[in-house]
Amino acid sequence: MPDAEPHAPAGPTVSDDTPPPVQPNKRKRLFLIFAAVIAVAALAYGLHRLIVGDRWVSTDNAYVNAEVAQITPLVAGAVTAVRVSDTQAVRRGQVLVEIDPADARIAVAQAEAQLAQAERRVRQTLATGSALGAQVTGRQADIARARARIITAQADFERAQIDLRRRQALASGGAVSGEELTQARNAFAAAQAGLGVARADLAQANATRGAAEGERAANDALVRGTTVATNPDVLAARARLDQARLDLARTVIRAPFDGVVARRQVQVGQRVAPGAALMSVVPVTQVYVDANYKEVQLADVRPGQPVELTSDLYGDDVMFHGRVAGFSGGTGAAFAVIPAQNASGNWIKVVQRLPVRVTLDPRELAAHPLRLGLSMEATIDTKPR
Template sequence: MADIDSKISGATPAEVSPSAENAQDDARKAKRKQAFLLFGGALALVAAGFGIYEWIEGGRYVDTDNAYVAAEVAQVTPLVAGPVLRVAVNDTQVVRKGDILVELDPTDAKIALAAAEADYADALRKVRQTVATGTALSAQVGERQADIARMTAQVQVATADLQRAEIDLKRRQSLVGDGAVSGEELTTARNAYASAQGQLAAARASLAAAQAARGTANGQQAANAALVNGTTPETNPQVLAAKARLDKARIDLERTVIRAPVSGVVTQRNVQVGQSVAVGTPVMTIVPIGQAHVDANFKESQLAHVRPGQPVTLTSDLYGDDVVYHGRVVGFSGGTGSSLAVIPAQNATGNWIKVVQRLPVRVALDPHELGAHPLRIGLSMTATIDTRPDSDRAQKGAN
């Protein structure tokens, strides 16, 4: 080493003094020490910067890989019973809302519709007949009123005849003592008076009968009017009831064609041609993959600062880290998975060990991203929630 240093300095080993060698060693040690100090300082700065970043930014994120894709699946069930005529879809097939899924035999529904149409026409005819009957009853009431007027006039005539016969009888009775009136004439006068009394009684009876007939006609008119007053033939209750049965028969005929209630993917198809299905029997399920969401199960210790509306970034095991989904926290489940289980855990025993619970958090996904990279329910996801306050995010976006 001394030879090399002496060559560098242009001196021979004999020409280099021990003091010079010591000075060179000290200089090299000082340089190495300075280099170590610079390296250590740089590491300290990096560590400090990382620590500050973690303190400011790192604590605002909570993540979990215990997350799964879910959706509000639509279970398809027939609303009318009947044999299956045709099945138009298969499992894994993509359908749109309104597409035909299953067709039932419409024969019985068509017969029921024809019967309902006949009942409706009959009800309408009967109501119109009732309206016409009301017109006829009104005429009858008028006729009975005319009968009463005629009978009243007859009573008046009979009363006048009776008065005249009474006067004639009294005059003859007063002349009997003078011999001016014969017994035969007196008898005739008496008979005329009695006949006038009978005619008056008959006229009065006829008037009473006419009045009773008018009362009957009035009652019949009122009863008939109660069936049609305030309505038209089309709005009569009987007609409306028949029309409701007709509308139901039409709907039942339409329901023999089962259509997709939502757009999605057909799954769990369990219906075959010729099978007789009952009302409410599940025939298939449609998964609306375009409306999928994520249920992320976070530890209870992670949820102190999680709020609805906070942004969420997600990745799926299906596409990997190359595809990133963006969503929002929608809400929290009403209870943990264990508490909502069919058989909840019972911890009221001496052998109890505390287990960190997880609470499902629902995350809504961007429909455009779902359209570009579709997901299926049950797929695993990794979710990271940004718990930073909205004001900080807005300020950062403005900057």
């Protein structure tokens, strides 16, 4: 009888490579460690937000800006020279453009001639015043002579009147001839006429003196209280001369400050009018940054707080430092060409951005120049120590 086969084990066979089952206590410890790590991370994040995170507000919506000078002529004329080109650095007072000065020089010559004429007229008026004063004195003498003639004529008239009466009394007795009586009558009439002429001469002398006094008064009104230098006509002529000289000086256009030339639009031979844009000068040593922060970031931002900035031009290796100078008067949407009409009824709230002006350290700008429109990243420390 063959041997019986051995019986197979009743349960599943366990391989030698199968790891031993994890003990419940070890699994629990792993969960506790994982939970502790999460708690520590959350606590660290909360502390960071409490101590550091809420202290700094950042934005990458920031750009370099400056008070750009628009170079415009103040006088009209043809351009004779353009001394600069785009991207050229200029110093304050450096000549940028020259305008043909021929017309301005002629205007200066005309103004100088008008000033000389005005001064001559004033001197003539002063001299005329002295002459009119002498005329008034002379007319007073004429009046005195006319009065003396009246006295003489009055005496002749009275004498002729008495002589006529005497002869008329004697003529009735035949003591005086008719011829003598006629002569007496003629003498009386002549004396009477002479008296009338003397009185008319006095009236004429008085009228002449009044006219001379009026002319002197009118002449004095032109120069009273003034000299040749302070006369209104001379002052007006000198003002015209100053204006002409100023227009002549304005034919040479100079840089208002140190900067870089941009957007040159003028060429030699071009005729320009006052106010026409010729070019721009950017003050690269006086640029600032306009950082557009969200309105929810600005609760703790105040003027004077320090700002750290980096530029895409230099990267994170160059750090700029500045200060908050102030806030814009309105958001970008408020100053848009077509402002949002939130009262139309179809409105979705959009977080607005408010430009914050940040001034930069001039020494850092000198070491690492910036240009208008460059992108910046600005971080404000709202709680400086």
